[in-house]
Amino acid sequence: MARLSAESEELARTIIPRYPRSRSALIPLLHVAQEQDGWVSPEAIAHIAELLDLTPVEVLGTCSFYGMFKLHPVGRYVVGVCTNISCLLLGGEELLAHCEARLGIKAGATTDDGMFTLEDVECIAACTDAPCLQVNYRYFLNLTHEQADALFDDLRAGRRGDEVPEHGTLTRVRQRIASERWSGHGAEGLPVPPGQVR
Ligand code: FES
Numbered sequence: 001m002a003r004l005s006a007e008s009e010e011l012a013r014t015i016i017p018r019y020p021r022s023r024s025a026l027i028p029l030l031h032v033a034q035e036q037d038g039w040v041s042p043e044a045i046a047h048i049a050e051l052l053d054l055t056p057v058e059v060l061g062t063c064s065f066y067g068m069f070k071l072h073p074v075g076r077y078v079v080g081v082c083t084n085i086s087c088l089l090l091g092g093e094e095l096l097a098h099c100e101a102r103l104g105i106k107a108g109a110t111t112d113d114g115m116f117t118l119e120d121v122e123c124i125a126a127c128t129d130a131p132c133l134q135v136n137y138r139y140f141l142n143l144t145h146e147q148a149d150a151l152f153d154d155l156r157a158g159r160r161g162d163e164v165p166e167h168g169t170l171t172r173v174r175q176r177i178a179s180e181r182w183s184g185h186g187a188e189g190l191p192v193p194p195g196q197v198r
Contacts, residue, residue, distance in 0.1 A: 002036070002037060002043060003043045003044055003046070003047040004032065004033060004036065004044055004047045004048070004051075005036060008032050008033070008035075008036045009047070009051070011032055012029050012032055012048075013051070015028050015029065015032070016029075016051065016052070022051075022052050023052050023053075023054055023058075025052060026048070026052060026054070026062055027062065027066075029052065030048065030059075030062070030063050030069055031170060033045075033047075033048060034069060034070065034167075034168035035168040035169050035170070036168070037073075037168070038070070038073065038074060038166065038167045038168045039069075039070040039071065039072060039073050039074055039167075039168070040069050040070065040071060042056075045059045045060055045063065046059075068137070070167075070168075073110075074117040074167055075110045075111060075114055075116045076114060076115050076116070076166065076167060077116050077117070077135050077136055077155050077164065077167065078116075078119060078134075078135070078136055078137075078167050079099065079103075079116055079117065079118050079133055079134070079135050080119040080120075080121035080124065080133060080134045080135075080137075081095055081096040081107070081119070081120060081121065081131075081133040082121055082123060082126070082130070082131065082132055082133060082134075083096055083120055083121070083122075084121075084122050084123035084127075085123070085127075086123070086127035086128075086130040087123075087130040087131040087132060090130040090131050091130075091131045092130060092131040094131075094145075095131045095133070095143060095145065095148065096118075096120055098145045098148060099118055099133075099152075100118065102148065102149055102152060103116050103152065105118055106118070107120040108120070115155070115156060116155075121134070124139070126139055126141055129141035129142050130142075131143055133148070135151070135160075136164050136165060136166070136167045136168075136169070138164050138165075
């Protein structure tokens with residue numbers, strides 16, 4: 001799997017100077033890597049370490065702390081079904097079992113065609129709209145089993161591209177900010193996380 005591509009490295013090099021200490025750019029650069037490949041590969045970790053003058057172990061230590069960063073390939077769509085208390089009381093366990101049956105995999109696995117990775121997740125802060133799930137961290141709330149089926153069918157058919165981006169993509173709108181904009185420290189120089197726009 002790839003190190004950061006030339007385009008990703010160029011983006012990384014515009015992000016690093018936004019921080020007083022280069023190592024503070026670590027998490028944004030991990031997002032760049034995950035957006036590129038859908039997961040954070042060992043080669044990308046080594047490349048980020050080089051860019052930030054860190055060791056690969058330091059990069060891995062941060063990366064592995066956060067569940068949103070994947071250290072192995074995942075499906076095009078990562079489906080996280082909440083089974084915490086509110087969802088549990090309103091059918092979250094049943095929804096997860098239904099998703100397992102529908103996709104033909106157990107939680108933690110990826111479908112053979114690489115389309116879906118299914119996860120059993122803790123509270124995703126949408127308790128008032130239980131039961132709920134996320135697909136690539138986009139919310140689907142008050143979900144019936146039939147709505148879950150329709151969602152999976154739509155995703156397979158490519159009909160939800162405007163709602164659900166590829167895994168690892170924080171936003172559908174890539175910021176376009178020239179690196180020179182960040183050379184000053186005025187109001188226009190305030191840092192913006194990668195993947196966000198002003
Ligand atoms: S318990 Fe499911 S979103 Fe909070």
